[in-house]
Amino acid sequence: MKHVNRKGTYSVKTDALKKYFGKDNLIPLWVADMDFETPQCVREALEEALKGGVYGYNFIPDNYFPTIVQWLKEKQKWEVEQQWLTFIPGIVKGIGYAINFFTEEGDGIIVQPPVYPPFINVPKGNDRKLVFNPLIRVEDENGGTYRMDFDNLRKIGESGECSMLILSNPHNPGGIAWDYDTLKELAEICHKYEILVVSDEIHADMPLFGTEHIPFASVSKEAARNSITFGAPSKTFNMAGIVSSFAVVPNEELREPFYRWMRVNELSSPTIFATLGAIAAYTKGDGWRMKMLDYIEGNVVYVENFCKDSLQGLIKPVRPMSSFLIWLDCRELCKKMFGCVDQQQLVELFINRAGLALNDGAAFGQGGEGYMRLNVGCGLEVLEEAMNNLKTAIDEY
Ligand SMILES: Cc1ncc(COP(=O)(O)O)c(C=O)c1O
Structure with a gap:
């Protein structure tokens, strides 16, 4: 999949970080669109x-x-x-x-x-x-x-x-x-x-x-x-x-x-x-769609393995049966780090300590506290950097 740097294109995902998160230098893993180039047939x-x-x-x-x-x-x-x-x-x-x-x-x-x-x-x-x-x-x-x-x-x-x-x-x-x-x-x-x-x-x-x-x-x-x-x-x-x-x-x-x-x-x-x-x-566009889904599955598996192997299972990704958004169950992590499910501290950890722009689970209403939503419609290398930053932030806490 060809990844496109969308900075400077008025893309909400990359160019509205300051407005929504208060700072620009975050890895954008929020708004539900992908960093992959739109299929050639559409273009x-x-x-x-x-x-x-x-x-x-x-x-x-x-x-x-x-x-x-x-x-x-x-x-x-x-x-x-x-x-x-x-x-x-x-x-x-x-x-x-x-x-x-x-x-x-x-x-x-x-x-x-x-x-x-x-x-x-x-x-x-x-x-x-x-x-x-x-x-x-x-x-x-x-x-x-x-x-x-x-x-x-x-x-x-x-x-x-x-x-x-x-x-x-x-x-x-x-x-x-x-x-x-x-x-x-x-x-x-x-x-x-x-x-x-x-x-x-x-x-x-x-x-x-x-x-x-x-x-x-x-x-x-x-x-x-x-x-x-x-x-x-x-x-x-x-x-x-x-x-x-x-x-x-x-x-x-x-x-x-x-x-x-x-x-x-x-x-x-x-x-x-x-x-x-x-x-x-x-x-x-079906050929593109199949390739994209393959790539997304790889990204999902990467996040699952990372959470298990490198974060001691403290974050549990709900495996998506569809689409490129992973709902991360961070309640165990919250309890371990903050003593309780504290959404404010969880958001602070992801945004300010790890430098990641994910959707705050609380925005999804009741049952969203203790969760963050991760968009994996991006290059694997972006995801690797993001997950490693998260691990560092947790370790340093
Ligand atoms: C469930 C759901 N419905 C609708 C939308 C947005 O659709 P539209 O841009 O066509 O309004 C999204 C985008 O994230 C979505 O996840």
């Missing part, structure tokens, strides 16, 4: 569009939606119809649209922390009532995983105060690719209590270590009838700045009014780059 498609020399209004190319249909069928074994799809300019925006269209101020929205911070911030910012159904931590010597708390979810359903649940599938953080039984049970409960599921599947196309992604809407009739799915090539092909995502809504009763609202407000109109980049990625 060529964008260059071709640039060469045109006029950047006026364009319509969506005829092969845009068929390309997505084909991709979902081939890679996710999910048969979707073309009319179920629309373009959306980014998944967080899509979540915001769904919240604004399907819920009212004060309505309850369920999220399952620890979770990607905008799942908390977007409902909150829109004056919805956040209702938490925290994930249950499942521990084992290999880093463990999480499961959903269905007993609690049923109780929330009984209360009747929630009309939407935002699902991260695969789940960020942790990279948990939810299994069929989990998704089916979730679909049954949400259908029974009339809770619309918004499934964010942005990390779907980066399965690791033999995992298979299961789209939420594909698990049952209830799931298809009661869901809005968002997908994108943006994370997978390292093109988040192009802002190219799509929605899939199988149920016409949900879809027609929602898509009409987006259409009349021109919320589902792409730039020419968004569609051309996506078509190129989905038709010609």
